[in-house]
Structure formats: C-alpha cells, structure tokens
Amino acid sequence: MNYHITKKSAYSLGIVKTKSTGVVVVKIAIDIHRDNSLSDQAAYLIYPDALFAGAGKYDRAAFLNELGLLGSSFDASFTDGKLHLEIQSSKEAFPKLLKLVTIALEEPQFTASELKRISTTITNKLKQAQKKGAYVAKRELKNACYAAGDRRHTASHVSLIKKFSDTDKKTLSSLHERVLAKPWTVTIGGETGDVELVEKMVAKLKQGKEVPDEKVIHAQLPTKSALKLQDIPSLSNIEYSLGLSLPLYLHDDEYTPLSFALSVLGYPGFGSRLMQTIREKEGLTYGIYASLESTTAAEKGYVQIRTFFMPSKTVFALDCTFKQIAKLHKSGITTKEFDNFKKILKDKQVLLQDSLLNQVAQLHYYNYNGFTVEEIEVQKNKLDTITRSEVNKAIKKYLDPKYFVISGAGPVKAVQKDIQRFMKSVS
Amino acid sequence: MSKKAPNNKTNSKHKITGYKHVRNVAGIEEYLMTSNNLRVLYMHRPDTGVVTTNITYLVGSRDEDRGETGVAHMLEHMLFKPTTTDVKNGIKAGSAMYLSQTTGTVINANTWKDRTTYYFSSSLDNFAEMLRLEADRMENVILTDKELNPERENVLSEHDMYDGQPGFALEVEMRSIGFVSHPYGHETIGYRNDIEDYTAEKLEWFYRNYYRPDNAVLMIIGDLSREEALAAASKEFKAISNPESEVPRYEVREPAQQGMRRALVNRPGGDSVVGLGFRHAGFPSQEWATALVMVEVLTGGEESILYREFVDTGRVSGLQAGIEPTSEVNMASIHLTLAEKENCLDIEQAVLKAIRSLKLADIQNLVKKAKAQLVTQELFSRTESLHIVQELTECVAAGDLSAYVDMIENIKSVTPKNVLALLQQSFSDKDIIIGHFVGTDK
Numbered sequence: 001m002n003y004h005i006t007k008k009s010a011y012s013l014g015i016v017k018t019k020s021t022g023v024v025v026v027k028i029a030i031d032i033h034r035d036n037s038l039s040d041q042a043a044y045l046i047y048p049d050a051l052f053a054g055a056g057k058y059d060r061a062a063f064l065n066e067l068g069l070l071g072s073s074f075d076a077s078f079t080d081g082k083l084h085l086e087i088q089s090s091k092e093a094f095p096k097l098l099k100l101v102t103i104a105l106e107e108p109q110f111t112a113s114e115l116k117r118i119s120t121t122i123t124n125k126l127k128q129a130q131k132k133g134a135y136v137a138k139r140e141l142k143n144a145c146y147a148a149g150d151r152r153h154t155a156s157h158v159s160l161i162k163k164f165s166d167t168d169k170k171t172l173s174s175l176h177e178r179v180l181a182k183p184w185t186v187t188i189g190g191e192t193g194d195v196e197l198v199e200k201m202v203a204k205l206k207q208g209k210e211v212p213d214e215k216v217i218h219a220q221l222p223t224k225s226a227l228k229l230q231d232i233p234s235l236s237n238i239e240y241s242l243g244l245s246l247p248l249y250l251h252d253d254e255y256t257p258l259s260f261a262l263s264v265l266g267y268p269g270f271g272s273r274l275m276q277t278i279r280e281k282e283g284l285t286y287g288i289y290a291s292l293e294s295t296t297a298a299e300k301g302y303v304q305i306r307t308f309f310m311p312s313k314t315v316f317a318l319d320c321t322f323k324q325i326a327k328l329h330k331s332g333i334t335t336k337e338f339d340n341f342k343k344i345l346k347d348k349q350v351l352l353q354d355s356l357l358n359q360v361a362q363l364h365y366y367n368y369n370g371f372t373v374e375e376i377e378v379q380k381n382k383l384d385t386i387t388r389s390e391v392n393k394a395i396k397k398y399l400d401p402k403y404f405v406i407s408g409a410g411p412v413k414a415v416q417k418d419i420q421r422f423m424k425s426v427s
Numbered sequence: 428m429s430k431k432a433p434n435n436k437t438n439s440k441h442k443i444t445g446y447k448h449v450r451n452v453a454g455i456e457e458y459l460m461t462s463n464n465l466r467v468l469y470m471h472r473p474d475t476g477v478v479t480t481n482i483t484y485l486v487g488s489r490d491e492d493r494g495e496t497g498v499a500h501m502l503e504h505m506l507f508k509p510t511t512t513d514v515k516n517g518i519k520a521g522s523a524m525y526l527s528q529t530t531g532t533v534i535n536a537n538t539w540k541d542r543t544t545y546y547f548s549s550s551l552d553n554f555a556e557m558l559r560l561e562a563d564r565m566e567n568v569i570l571t572d573k574e575l576n577p578e579r580e581n582v583l584s585e586h587d588m589y590d591g592q593p594g595f596a597l598e599v600e601m602r603s604i605g606f607v608s609h610p611y612g613h614e615t616i617g618y619r620n621d622i623e624d625y626t627a628e629k630l631e632w633f634y635r636n637y638y639r640p641d642n643a644v645l646m647i648i649g650d651l652s653r654e655e656a657l658a659a660a661s662k663e664f665k666a667i668s669n670p671e672s673e674v675p676r677y678e679v680r681e682p683a684q685q686g687m688r689r690a691l692v693n694r695p696g697g698d699s700v701v702g703l704g705f706r707h708a709g710f711p712s713q714e715w716a717t718a719l720v721m722v723e724v725l726t727g728g729e730e731s732i733l734y735r736e737f738v739d740t741g742r743v744s745g746l747q748a749g750i751e752p753t754s755e756v757n758m759a760s761i762h763l764t765l766a767e768k769e770n771c772l773d774i775e776q777a778v779l780k781a782i783r784s785l786k787l788a789d790i791q792n793l794v795k796k797a798k799a800q801l802v803t804q805e806l807f808s809r810t811e812s813l814h815i816v817q818e819l820t821e822c823v824a825a826g827d828l829s830a831y832v833d834m835i836e837n838i839k840s841v842t843p844k845n846v847l848a849l850l851q852q853s854f855s856d857k858d859i860i861i862g863h864f865v866g867t868d869k
Contacts, residue, residue, distance in 0.1 A: 023806050052729070064730045065792065071799025090803050117739055124744030124766045128698060133591075234696030234866060236591035237584070270507070271528040280524070283580030286588055310587060340529045347531025350550040354477040354649075355811040410591075 003363050005373055010206040014187035014367035015195050016359045024094045024190035025357060026087040026198055027364045030182050032175065033081025033151040035217045040081070041155050042163035043175050045126070047083070048076035049118045050172055054109035063104070072097045074104070080294065081151035083179055094194055098201050105205055108176060110169040119164035126157045133232055133239030134306065136409035140228040144405045145245035145302045149217035152294060152302075181209040187364035189356045220245050220300045223403045225427035229416055230409040237308040238410030242321065243293075244403050250297045250369055256382045257394040259292050263341050264333045264391075265324070265399075266290025266305055271344060273324055273337075274305070284317040285309055297369045303399070311411050315418045318406065322426050325401040332392030345383055402427050443654065445661045453832045455819070456653060462665045463640035468819060468828070469656050470648040472812055478554045478649030478656075479812035481546040482561050483820050485644075486637035488615040489540050489755075490677065495625055497582070497617015500538040502630050504578045506545060507536075510560075510567035522560040526553065533813065538615050540753045542824035548813050551650060555659060561645075562663035565638055570631045579622065586616050593697040594747060594762045597864040600690035601704045605758040605860045609681040641669045644823045648812040681756065690862040697866040698744070699765040701774045704860030705853035707759050710752035710821060711830030716837035717845045718759060721853070722748045723797035724790055724846060725782065726761055731793070733763070736781045742769050752821040758860060771863040782854045787847055794843045801838050 006013045034040065052067075052074075053060045067074060072089035074097065089097045129135050139154050146152040184206065188198050223244050248255050266274045266289045274288040288307035295301030305325075309317040333341075352358050366376045406423055441448035446458040446467065458467045487499050509521035518525050527534045532549035545564075547557040589595040599614050606612030616622075645664070647656040690702075708714030725732050726748040729739075737743035745764035751757055765774055808814045822830040852858060 021810055023803075023810060061730070064728075065796070068728070068730055068796030069792075069799060071796070071801075071803040073800075073803075088803070088807060090806055093803070117741075120741035121738055121744075124738075124741060127767065128744045128764060131696070131698060232696065234591070234593070234694060234698075236587040269527050270524055270534065276520075276524075276528070279581055280520075281577070283577040284584070286581060286585040308584075308588060310584065343529065344531040347550050347553075350476050351531065351533065351548060353475040354472070354479070354548065354813070357807075357810065 003359070003373065005363075005367055005371070007372075010209065010211075011184035011186055011202050012367055012370075013199060013202070014185075014363045016187070016189040016356065016363055017195075018189055018191055018356060021356060022091050023356070024087070024089050024091055024188070024194045025360050026186065026188045026190075027360060028085040029185040029364065029368050030083045030179055031081065032083055032178055032182060033216060034214045035149050036081065036151055036153060038155050038159060038163050039166060039171065042160050042167050043171050044078035044081065045122050045160065046115065046118050046164065046167050047172055047175055048078060049122070050110050050115060051076050051104055051108055053114035053118065054111060056103040056107040058103070059109075060114060063100070066100055067097070070097050070100075074101055091191070091194065094190070095197060098197050102201050102205065105180070110172045110176075112169065115168065115172070119167065123161050123164065126161060130157055131232055131234060133235050133237070133308070133409040134241075136230050136232065137239045137241040137407045138304065138306070140230065140409070141241035141243050141304060141405055141407040142302070144226045144228060144407065145221055145243070147219035147221055150219040153219075178212060180205060181212055183211060185364065185368040187360055187367050189360040218299050220247065223247070225403050225423070226405045227420060227423040228405065228407040229412045229419065231411065231413050232409055233411050233413065235410040237310055238314050238408045238412055238415075239308045240306065240318075241407045242305040242404055243303045243407075244405060245300070245302045246292065246295065246398060247300050248295060248398070249300060250295050254390075254394045254397070255295065256386055257390040258398055260341060260345070260386060260391050261328070261333065261395045261399065262290045262292050262303065263345065264337050265328055267341070267344065271340070273328065274321065277324055278307070278317065278320055282317070282320055284313055284320060288321070308410070311415050314408075314415055315422050318419070318422055322401050322404070325399060325404065328395055329399050329401060332395050333388065335388060338388040338391065342383060349380060440653070443657045445665055446657055450828075452828050455828070455831065457828060458657065460640065460661065460665060463667055463669055465640035465664050465667075466644040466823070467657065467660050468644065468646040468823075469653050470815065471651075471653070472649055475650045475812075476550055477548060477812065478551050478557075478647065478651055479546065479548040479816055480554075480557050480561065481544060481646040481816040481820060482565075483542050483544045483644045483646070483823055484638055485542055485642050485674070485824060486633070487539050487541045487543055487824075488613060488617070489610040490633075490637065490675070491610060491613070491617070494621060495629055496613045496621045497586075497615070498621075498625055498629055498633055499543055500615050500617065501575075501579070501582055501622065501625070502633050503536050503538045503543050503545075504582055505570060505574065505630060506564045506568055508574050508578065509569060510563050511569060512563050512567050514569070522556070522563065526556060526560065532557065539824070540611055540615065540751065540757070542820065544820050546813070546816060554649075554651065558659050558663045562667060565640070565643070565664075565667055568634060570627045570634060572627045575627045575630065582616075582622055583619065586619055586622060589616060590619070593692075593694070593700045593764070593864045593866065596692050596694065597690070597700050597702045597762065597862045598760060600692050601702050601760060601860055601862040602758060604688045604690050605704050606681055609679045609755070610677060611753065611755070611757050635670065636672070636675050639669045639674070640664060640667050642674045646816050646819055648815055684858055687856050688860045690860070692862070692864045693867050694864070695867050697864065699769070699771055699866045700862075700864040701763045701765065701771050701778065702760050702862030702864070703775075703778065703854070704758045704760040704862065705858060706756055707750060707853075709755045709757070710825045711827055711834055711837065713837050713840060715752070716834065717841050717849050719750055719801065720794060720797045720838065720841045721846045721849050722750050722759060722761070723801065724793040727797055727800065730796065732781060732785065732789070733761070733778065737763060737774070737778070742766055742774065742777075752825060754825040771865060775861060775863070779854060782850060785847065785850060787843055790846055790850075791843045794841065794846050798838055798841060802835055805835050805838075
C-alpha cells in the first residue's frame with residue numbers, strides 16, 4: 001500500500017495513492033463528543049440529514065438533484081459522538097462533487113420546515129429500530145459498560161424523540177460550528193490531483209476556526225456482570241451481545257495480546273473457537289463472533305460477542321458459549337492456535353492490497369487514532385514480536401466469564417427465568 | 428449507443444495446453460478445459476499479492492422440486508465438511524475448514540435461484556491448496572445423515588434468522604403466489620418443514636447430477652500469470668469426468684397472470700409492511716436494465732418517488748426494494764414498512780395511485796440520475812477482485828459473460844419512455860402481486 005499521513009494543526013490527511021482506478025473515495029471523521037447530553041444525542045440524530053436539506057442557493061430538492069446528476073454519493077452519519085462523512089465518486093465527477101460538499105459545509109440552511117420533516121422521519125426510524133434485536137442487545141451492552149456522560153451510552157428512544165422538538169436551527173448551527181472547529185481526520189484514496197482538491201477544500205473550510213476548549217467526559221463503568229433482557233415477540237431468534245467493559249487504551253501493551261486472544265475466540269470466518277464449537281460442532285447458531293470494540297488512543301473500549309440462538313436452545317447455547325470463554329480464561333490459547341492466528345492475521349494484511357475501499361478504511365482508522373506512518377508499521381509488526389505468554393496473561397486478566405454482561409433481545413418471555421438461573425450460575 | 432463487441436481473437440499467448448480459448452471480455456479471458464468442458468475465466472490483477480478463485484455451479488433453487496426446497500443451499504453447506512480425501516488424510520475438520528483455521532483466506536459460498544458459488548481470496552501462497560480442495564469437493568463430499576444432521580440445525584438457525592424479519596416472511600408468501608408453476612416461487616433457503624425433512628439421499632442426487640465440470644465455471648483473478656493460473660487449474664481439474672447423463676433441467680413456462688394476486692401474513696408484534704411485486708425480464712437483457720432503473724427511480728434514495736411521497740411525509744418508516752439478476756422472468760418487489768397508526772390497505776392504495784399517476788416529466792430527471800448512480804456503483808464494484816467475481820457469477824449464471832460489459836451500456840441506454848412504459852405495465856391491476864404483513868397485538 002502506497003500511503004502517507006500529513007498532520008496539520010486543524011486536520012490530519014491520510015492518502016492512499018491510486019493509479020487509473022477511475023474512482024475516488026474520501027472519509028472524514030470529526031469527534032464532537034463532550035458530555036453526551038440528551039440534547040447533543042438528539043442533535044446527532046437530526047444533523048446528518050439536515051446537512052443535505054438545503055445549502056447556499058439550493059433548497060433540498062435542488063441540492064439532491066445536483067448531487068444525483070453526478071452519480072456520486074455523499075453520506076453523513078453519527079456514531080458515538082463522532083461525525084462520519086463519506087464521499088464516493090467517479091474521478092470525472094469528483095471536482096464538481098467537492099464544490100457541492102463545500103457548499104453543504106459552508107452554508108447549510110437548517111430551515112424549520114426541513115427540521116420538522118427530519119424529526120418525523122427519524123422518529124419513525126427510531127421506533128422501527130426498537131424491534132431489531134441485534135441493535136437493542138448491543139445498545140444495552142454498551143449502556144451496561146458506560147455511564148450516561150460517556151459517548152457510548154444511549155438515552156431511551158422515548159426521551160430522544162421528545163427532545164427533537166427542541167432541536168432547532170440554533171441548536172444545529174451551534175453543532176455545525178463545532179463540526180467545523182474541531183480537528184478533522186481526512187483520508188482519501190485517489191490520484192495526486194484528487195488529493196490536492198481535497199486538501200484545498202479542507203484548508204478553506206477550516207480557515208480561521210478555533211478549536212473550542214470543552215470538557216470531555218469518558219465514563220466507563222467498572223467491569224461487572226449483569227443481565228439485560230428485552231422482549232421482542234415478533235422475532236424468531238434471541239439476539240445476544242455478550243461482553244464486558246475493558247480498562248485498556250489502544251497504545252497499552254496488553255491491547256494487541258488481548259485483541260489477538262479475541263481473534264482466537266471469535267474472529268470472523270470459520271476458524272475461531274466459537275465458530276468451531278457453537279456453530280460447527282453443536283449447530284446452535286449461524287454465526288458467533290467476538291471483537292474488541294471502541295478502544296481508541298484516548299478511550300477505553302469493550303468486548304462484544306455477538307450471536308443469536310433459538311429460544312428453545314438458548315440456555316444450552318449460552319452454557320456452551322460461556323464454557324468456551326471459561327476454557328479460554330483457564331487454559332489460554334495453544335501453541336498451534338498462536339501460530340495459526342499469526343498467519344491468519346498476516347494474511348489479512350496482504351488481502352488489503354486487493355481492495356481500495358478497505359485500504360482507505362484501515363488508513364483512516366490509524367489516522368483517526370493519531371498514528372504516523374512509522375507507528376502504523378510498528379503496530380503491524382507487533383504481530384511478529386507478540387508472544388503466547390503475553391496473550392495468555394491478557395486473557396487471564398481481562399476475560400473472566402464471571403464478569404460478563406448478557407444482553408439479549410428477542411422472544412425472551414418464555415425463557416426469561418431459565419436465563420436468569422443460568423446467569424446466577426456463571427456470575 | 429454502440430456496444431463494444433467482445434474480442435474473440437485468439438493469438439499465441441492464448442494457446443495453452445489442455446485448453447481451448449473461447450473469447451476475451453473486458454480483460455477477462457475465457458477458456459474451455461478440453462478434457463471435461465470446464466469453463467475457466469482468468470483475469471490478471473497485478474501488484475496485489477492476492478488471488479481470488481470462484482467456482483460457480485449452474486444449479487440453484489430453481490432446480491428444486493416440491494418438498495425439497497432449500498436442498499441446493501443445504502448442499503452448499505455440506506461442501507465445507509470433510510471429504511473422503513480429508514478422512515484418508517486425517518484432516519478431521521475438512522480441508523476448507525482447515526484452510527480457514529490456519530490461514531487468513533476469505534472462504535465462503537452462497538446459493539441463489541440459478542447458481543451455487545464457492546469462493547476463496549488469499550495471498551498467493553495458498554493458491555494451490557485453494558484449487559486442490561475445490562477440485563476435491565467437486566467429487567468427494569461425504570453425504571450421510573450423520574454429517575447432514577448437525578448442519579441441518581445450522582441451516583434451520585439461518586432460516587429463522589431471515590424468517591424473523593417481517594419483510595422476508597412477506598416475500599416468501601408473495602413469491603409463493605407470484606409463481607404457480609415456475610420454481611422461482613420459493614426462496615433459496617427453502618421452507619422450514621422441507622429443511623427438517625430431506626435426507627442425505629436427496630442431497631446425494633443433487634450432488635451427483637449437478638456438481639460436474641461441464642456444469643461449472645471456474646474463475647481465477649489475481650496477481651499471477653495466465654500460464655500459472657491455467658496450469659494449476661488443469662493439474663487439479665482435468666482428470667475429473669462428467670457423468671454420462673445430461674444435467675437435469677426443469678423447463679417450466681409460467682402461466683400468464685390474469686389479475687391481481689394478494690398475500691396476507693399476520694404475526695404478533697412486528698412492523699406492518701406492504702409489498703408490491705412485479706415481474707421483470709431475465710438478466711442481462713435491456714429490459715432487465717430498464718427494470719433496474721425503474722426500481723431506482725421509485726425507491727433509490729431521498730429523491731425517489733416513494734421516498735418523497737411516503738417516508739418524507741412520515742407515513743412510512745422504511746423503504747426497501749430488490750431486483751435479482753436471474754436468467755428467466757422473475758418477481759421483483761418493493762416493501763414499505765408502515766409508521767404507527769397507518770394501515771396496509773391505505774398505504775397500498777396511496778402507493779398505487781402515486782405510481783400510476785406518474786407522467787414522463789415526473790421521471791425524466793430521476794432516470795438520468797438513477798443511470799448516473801448505477802454506473803458509478805459499477806465502477807466501484809470493479810475495484811476489488813471479490814466484487815469482480817461476484818459480478819461475473821451473475822453473468823455466467825445468466826449464461827452470458829458479455830453481460831459484464833453490456834450491463835453498463837444497457838443501463839446507459841435506458842430512456843424515460845422505456846421506464847414509464849414499464850411502470851404502467853408492472854403496476855397495472857392485471858400484473859401486480861400485493862402483500863400485506865400485519866403486525867398484530869397478540
């Protein structure tokens with residue numbers, strides 16, 4: 001991968017240089033989190049749509065029309081207090097697209113009628129999301145791991161919907177000012193000329209913006225077992241997010257060993273312990289995966305195991321899963337697993353060379369976490385120096401099943417008591 | 428609009444022992460293995476260190492009879508189990524799983540109406556093993572009830588994963604009334620009862636009749652020369668022979684629809700959904716491209732007709748649509764998830780009214796934008812070998828590799844007049860299939 005990172009005071013620019021792909025991709029991330037207040041969370045839900053709802057001389061219809069004629073995509077979304085902007089375009093349309101992006105970011109309208117429309121559509125989407133088991137289970141796991149001021153804690157949909165009525169032009173304009181003022185992480189996959197256009201646009205947008213001095217709350221809760229069940233009778237399976245809060249930062253020595261351990265436990269694909277046992281041997285689920293989520297250079301993340309089980313088999317399946325976690329916690333990984341997963345993780349690095357979108361996504365991750373090019377190489381090379389003993393020590397310290405949270409959402413009513421009994425037996 | 432003709436010229440570089448060169452399409456070279464008629468596609472993607480292989484068998488859910496729905500997909504799962512060769516070599520997990528446990532190779536498969544596809548993507552050092560095990564499982568899969576039963580549980584779990592979604596449950600019902608004779612009338616996963624009931628013997632019949640060189644297309648895309656790629660394929664596949672019998676095919680002509688058809692699903696708790704089904708031409712025809720653009724005009728993003736009329740106004744909370752690249756006439760559908768306090772009948776009538784009142788002027792600009800967006804999506808789908816083989820899979824399953832080139836031109840050729848004509852035909856009372864999923868209190 002031919003890549004670079006240039007750091008400026010107001011932004012950091014990561015570049016994957018391409019040749020004749022005919023396309024350009026740009027990712028921008030801006031961290032806006034401060035205290036995760038209800039009004040901030042409500043504004044984060046409204047803002048992405050509002051950005052496309054009229055800017056400069058264009059009303060919403062005219063703006064979307066201009067964008068649509070280019071055949072390009074320009075998307076915005078908020079995750080955990082972080083705004084993501086993503087642009088995908090043909091090379092031909094890219095200069096015109098950047099002009100539209102600039103207008104959207106320089107002169108958003110946030111008209112009252114559009115904000116009313118957006119609050120209606122977002123209200124509907126939020127209500128719909130309450131019937132999605134995987135979404136609800138994950139949200140409750142995060143809420144069990146983080147207190148209300150933390151970016152990963154989500155308020156109830158009822159309170160968020162109520163708050164939409166206060167989310168007016170003033171609220172969004174203030175949020176928008178913070179979007180422009182906060183440091184930007186920009187990563188682009190394109191040719192030299194494309195990179196120059198992006199850098200010019202970012203420099204213009206960031207000119208004269210002072211980074212606000214704000215108190216930022218990170219509020220991870222102590223690791224503690226808990227059972228969170230949400231009845232959604234319309235679903236066939238119970239969706240689960242099992243996990244725990246993890247007191248580790250990205251640059252801590254134990255981060256890479258623990259991340260390695262979770263790969264052995266539940267890496268996507270068929271090779272992990274959980275897939276080999278819970279799916280292949282027992283036939284209890286279609287998929288079960290473990291990952292380390294949301295850990296950054298500045299904030300502590302959490303472990304998530306995501307899967308789903310049929311209600312009739314849910315207790316047996318939970319028992320099998322927890323036995324695997326307990327076995328890992330007691331005995332660690334084997335030498336064979338250690339060698340295999342070193343190769344697996346190295347092979348994955350090679351595969352990146354075949355995908356422009358994945359290369360840009362990986363560089364963006366490093367860029368957002370403040371890595372230099374040299375530090376990225378050091379991070380990747382940790383796979384060469386890591387030892388099995390380090391991995392097993394991290395497992396022993398952090399993956400005790402008795403501290404796990406079980407968060408389940410689906411048709412739980414008939415099996416709720418059985419799950420509660422199971423929870424008592426493991427915690 | 429002129430179409431680029433495939434370059435069918437064979438020159439000395441295409442003369443490879445054991446193969447007949449067929450043609451070149453957009454950088455993809457097509458060969459026929461002379462010993463057994465296995466089709467092989469090769470494409471060079473330099474400087475990546477990566478190779479992607481894909482084998483597509485021309486068998487899917489359209490080849491299933493009543494009572495055996497989902498068997499093609501079930502068989503797909505069984506190809507990840509140990510083969511007789513694995514047993515002999517003491518590879519308990521089976522070679523496919525072993526490769527997944529010991530390397531970072533992307534390994535997966537999927538089954539659809541007309542085809543079943545298996546693929547790997549990996550660093551070059553795993554290439555030989557990828558082809559060896561792909562050839563091995565073309566003829567040596569073990570299909571006994573002992574092997575089948577645990578995997579059946581996984582497939583039932585997969586079935587229930589889909590079935591818990593109102594949109595899927597509605598689609599199953601709509602499809603079942605959309606086709607009275609043609610096997611496109613059931614979902615690829617099959618019905619739960621059928622999955623519970625079929626035996627290893629049934630799978631064996633499918634396997635012996637459809638998994639054969641002359642019913643398969645092997646694709647090799649990556650950072651290796653054609654000579655290396657084709658020699659490796661020849662080493663593993665050339666000795667595999669075809670059964671003497673013909674590949675079994677159902678040739679079914681679906682009777683004409685003679686009026687609106689309706690499906691109703693009642694279930695507790697879920698969101699209510701209205702589905703609109705309509706027939707579309709087979710892929711990769713010009714008519715299929717027109718249907719694709721039409722679906723985009725109706726549902727593709729915030730500017731689309733139905734988004735503006737129903738999502739923006741708060742009557743609908745979600746809008747989904749799907750059109751499959753199948754080789755024969757199929758049913759595409761649009762699903763609208765209702766907001767609270769709306770009812771299916773009102774939304775159905777309002778949607779039909781909105782669509783039926785469309786004039787040329789209403790869609791002209793939308794057609795232009797839909798075409799621009801679809802063409803850009805095509806450009807992105809060609810930036811990664813896994814995406815390229817995914818596209819090629821649909822082209823070969825539809826029987827026309829040149830679709831890989833023609834599709835973009837076909838999309839560009841769609842006119843607003845074509846789209847309006849198709850809208851008027853697809854959503855007429857005579858041709859439409861309507862579905863209601865009603866989320867009840869109990």
